Amino acid sequence: MRALTVDPRQAGSLRVAEVPDPEPAPGELLVDGLALGVCGTDREIARAEYGWSPPGRPWLVLGHESLGRVRQASPGSGFTPGDLVVGVVRRPDPVPCGACARGEFDMCRNGQYTERGIKEIDGYGSQVWCVEPDYAVTLDPRLERVGMLMEPTTVVAKAWDQVRRVGERAWFEPRRVLVTGAGPIGLLAALLGAQRGLDVHVLDRVTDGPKPRLVRDLGATYHSDPIDTVASRLQPDVVIEATGVGSVVFGAIEHTAPYGIVCLTGVSPSGRALPIDAGALNRSLVLENDVIIGSVNANLDHYRQAAEALARADLDWLDRVITRRVPLTRFAEAFAAEPDDVKVVITLDEA
CATH class of the missing domain: 3.40.50.720 (NAD(P)-binding Rossmann-like Domain)
Structure with a gap:
């Protein structure tokens, strides 16, 4: 499959690469990527100003503003094929600190958290990705065009x-x-x-x-x-x-x-x-x-609050917040600012 990859230590290393198809661990969801929002953090990582690749290799699959559709879900997971989902960005530290132990990983005290597409875990910038059910949130199906706004929300x-x-x-x-x-x-x-x-x-x-x-x-x-x-x-x-x-x-x-x-x-x-x-x-x-x-990042309560807020919002207004959509093959355009940009989105599901 194709994925947007970067070496966080090397500016100019952002590219679309062929990477192995993901194999979901027991209980994980297998998700077809639909779209990816691009933000300032992504641009910092592309400029080698920030970010960490997974241990043992130099490259990272970029992307934390996710949107996908469940292809495969285990019975009892709470998800079914066809569900529109986003993946949570942060994971609690392994110690864990007191905040992470209570589900408040957005308030991690020791900095040993990890983050999809940012810090030591591959992100959601690929045509297919996996996610643990505990770190996925279902969206209203009407939000298919704008659901990648979930993470900033x-x-x-x-x-x-x-x-x-x-x-x-x-x-x-x-x-x-x-x-x-x-x-x-x-x-x-x-x-x-x-x-x-x-x-x-x-x-x-x-x-x-x-x-x-x-x-x-x-x-x-x-x-x-x-x-x-x-x-x-x-x-x-x-x-x-x-x-x-x-x-x-x-x-x-x-x-x-x-x-x-x-x-x-x-x-x-x-x-x-x-x-x-x-x-x-x-x-x-x-x-x-x-x-x-x-205030930075968010925990699962905030993801649920954001999903409710987006479901109540005017869909046309949300769609106008997204000022450009570019396919994965033209990813570089998403990282080049244009005067009227608000939110730029990379589509992952093109043929």
């Missing part, structure tokens, strides 16, 4: 879950959310905010292309002014930060409403210094009971 489902948990340390009825960044994570965070009945605002630097309309079609408000201008005017109760841009991060933190919660989902590059009034920041956080939290 789990990221924001977790972010919203963490915001709720932190907020409920005291009376908590947020009204307004500011999402910074209108890429896939930001748009899906806005979707979940709209589903919660909040007054949703999205900030991004672009003024044309598909992003403004996608935001407005959620019933949300789109902004392209500087973060200080927008956030100081809105005074949001919640900020979901999805850019990783240092000036945006600190601008959002500075201008929340009292008891504001800022959830950081974007990973910032190192090496850039910003002038920060640390004393003023500390004073604001303490006197207003504000909170800043980081």
Whole structure:
């Protein structure tokens, strides 16, 4: 079969290769790959900036934003042939740490977790793949064209879950959310905010292309002014930060409403210094009971929450989040950014 492979130690090694067909272990599902979402982590791995291949060989099957259809399932697995499924990305560490032992492998304390398509386990970027039933989630059959959005939706489902948990340390009825960044994570965070009945605002630097309309079609408000201008005017109760841009991060933190919660989902590059009034920041956080939290990855509860959110969403809107689809044979196009890109998808089921 064909698979998208990469040597995480060597930039420019991304290619489509013939690899052995998978043989499911007892109880595993055999799945025909349908599509694969491409994200910033995949591009970092392709540039040899991140990632680990499985022990004993240099190459890794890339891809963690999966979508497939079950070909073979064991009796009692909870799955049947034809089911639309996604595979969970992370696996708990073998020790395990206290969090992993309780199913919270997204909160692994010792860093010995593994991840499909990222860290020491082959990913889902192949025409056929296997997955343990405990790490597969069924999707509504109507989501066949957009189900690869499941994994990024789990990221924001977790972010919203963490915001709720932190907020409920005291009376908590947020009204307004500011999402910074209108890429896939930001748009899906806005979707979940709209589903919660909040007054949703999205900030991004672009003024044309598909992003403004996608935001407005959620019933949300789109902004392209500087973060200080927008956030100081809105005074949001919640900020979901999805850019990783240092000036945006600190601008959002500075201008929340009292008891504001800022959830950081974007990973910032190192090496850039910003002038920060640390004393003023500390004073604001303490006197207003504000909170800043980081959030990454997701556990099985978040996958289930994401599946429910996607099933409730407008399918046409989800389909428009996917701005390009390219076949596996033209994978390089998916890794070359175009001006109006939001989410780029590689199809795996072409003849």
